[in-house]
Amino acid sequence: DQQVKQNSPSLSVQEGRISILNCDYTNSMFDYFLWYKKYPAEGPTFLISISSIKDKNEDGRFTVFLNKSAKHLSLHIVPSQPGDSAVYFCAASARVSAASKLTFGTGTRLQVTL
């Protein structure tokens, strides 16, 4: 049972445009959400997070939006750069204070073209 779903396996965006990556979850106990970025042959690296008490968190070019009623979150990257090309994983946790024991989605491969 996939509790965290990323329905788009891949996404291609032109440099300078907005990239929007989507994630849905089913477990209503999840209250902390994260995005990780993974380059080939490297481990995932933490990008940005949001707790369920917020609906938006911004860090430079990256913004995460959370819609609790729809159990949906999205990652916006503006403007997209070629170095953003990677696999992006959405993750969720049931304990805000722990940020541990994460449940991950299946990933979305983002390609930013010139």
Place this chain on the structure above:
Amino acid sequence: DVKVTQSSRYLVKRTGEKVFLECVQDMDHENMFWYRQDPGLGLRLIYFSYDVKMKEKGDIPEGYSVSREKKERFSLILESASTNQTSMYLCASSLPPSPLHFGNGTRLTVT
């Protein structure tokens, strides 16, 4: 900066062999995790540990065991490797509430 080191980048083992994957972190983190990454399935949690000598099963523990004798080291053991355990294995550590820090992974092939 947190460093999570996995001892091998690539491993090739035969079916039935006992396989040890080692992971060391240098930041005195309490929590350590083993995930596997497979195409179309994302990262799935195998085992985790909140303290020395303490372990808990994740979502897919079958065919695996773990050992945490020291705080900095978390080992994943495949008791009798099978071809369906061919995968990318990722170790991570964390000190709550900070996010998980991952190693670079071990790509294991079981033939």
